[in-house]
Amino acid sequence: MKADYRYNPFTDKAEPVIKSELVKVPEVSPYIVRLEEVPQKTAPSSMRVAEVVIDESGTHEGSIFTEVAAFPASGEFFPDYYTSAEGDSSWNTGQILFNESEAGKMLRINYYGMGSIIWASDTAKDTEWYRDYGNGDDGEFAPEADVTISGVKNYTSVFVPQGVTVTIDKWAAIHCQEGFVNNGIITASGKGGAGGGYHGGGSGSNAGYPGASCVFFAGGTGGSNGSAGGAGGAAKSVIQDENTDYEEIFANNLYDTLNAGGGGGGGAWYQYVAGSGGSGGGYIKIIALRVINNGTIEANGNNGSGSTSSSNGGGGGGGGGLIHIIASQYDNSGTLIANAGSGGWGGKNGGSGAAGKVFTKITG
Structure with a gap:
């Protein structure tokens, strides 16, 4: 039974919509993919199947497949609407059979969608958050010069x-x-939580300001007071706790609070300047069909600054941030790093930040 069947009673015609889906042919038999909707059967066919090639030079369109009405050879595809099941020549569930030579290939399928299948909804396209490749509204991202971005991005490539x-x-x-x-x-x-500033005062009587904290990352405390000036506190981070269910945290999309805390600033001796805390690393999350990293992806904490005198405390280092990569295929020959910043020099050196974390999830 079809759900959300698009039918206009005034014209007595079905009204399909243009669909575009990215699919992966299974690695093992049966080499069948199921579309989100039932494709319209037309002559000539409304379906276009193209291989998606992803390599070190970017994303490209590869070979175009040919539709056939029998078991497919290499470079062909066989939609199930040719089976004439239930005595209906246009019957289909949106399943497409490929040859074993296409196993593991990524394909872009464009077609006219006629609505979904109620009984097939449980086996339809995987919608877990870690396969959320977005809607592509932001188009292709291929910067030719340095650029700054933030927030949720939905790219095609x-x-x-x-x-x-x-x-x-x-x-x-x-x-x-x-x-x-x-x-x-x-x-x-x-780019994470800000580091704390120093706090001046006669005889170093005031403690340094604490670093900024966030939901999952605590800022470092300010340095203690004292005649020598307090050391900056290290930025702290619960991301070192291996028992935390990070996938559940990330699924909640609390991105704006996922910043590493900065270190606290040192205390100050009279008329001298103590060090300030370094800022923490930010958060980078990437969900893509395939990720190839030949360069550098980093979310390091900054170092704390030193004092202007050995009578004063150095600033604490910023905590390392977080990098989270989820992909069906993942190739890394580059650098992934989320180090902590070190403490600044002083009569009492600032404490180092806590290390950040790099997570990768291969969805297969």
Whole structure:
């Protein structure tokens, strides 16, 4: 039975919509994919099947497949509306059979959709959050010069060439329908919680200000007071806790609070300046069909600054941020790093930040 069947009673005609889907042919038999909707059977066919090739130079369209009404050979596809099941020559469920030579290939399928199938809804396209490749509304992202982005992005494909730096302002959740290729630098270093400033006062009587904190990342405390000036506190981060269910956290899309805390500033001796805390690293989340990283993706904490005198405390280092990569295929020959910042020099050196974390999930 069809659901959401698009029928106009005034013209007595079905009204299909244009659909475009990205699918992956199973690695093992049966080599069948199911579309989100029932494709309209027309002559000539309304379906267009093209291979999606993702390599170090970006995302490209490969070979075009040919529709057949029998078991498919290499380069062909067989829609189930040719089976004439239930005695209906246009009957179909949106299943397409491919030859075993196409196993594991990524394909772009364009067709006229006639509505979904109620009984097939449980086996329809996987909709788990970690397969959310987005709607592509932001188009292709291929910067030719340095650029800053932030927030939720929905790209069709991403290609960062060598020599280009993409700066992440605090956080970015990048959904990419096809290939995500980085040959340059993607950085959220120092874009997390702000470091605490120093606090001056006669005889170093005031403590340094604490670093900024966030939901999952605690800011470092300010340095203690004292005649020598307090050391900056280290930025702290619960991301070192291996028992935390990070996938559940990320699924809640709390991106704007996922920043590493900065270190606290040191206390100050009279008329001298103590060090300030370094800012923490930000948050980078990438969900794409395939990720190829030949460059650098980083979310480091900044170092704390030193004092102007050995009588004063150094600033604490910023905590490392978080990098989370989810992909059906993942190739990394580059650098993924979320280091903490070190403490600044002083009569009492600032404490180092807590290390950040890099997570990768291969969905297969």
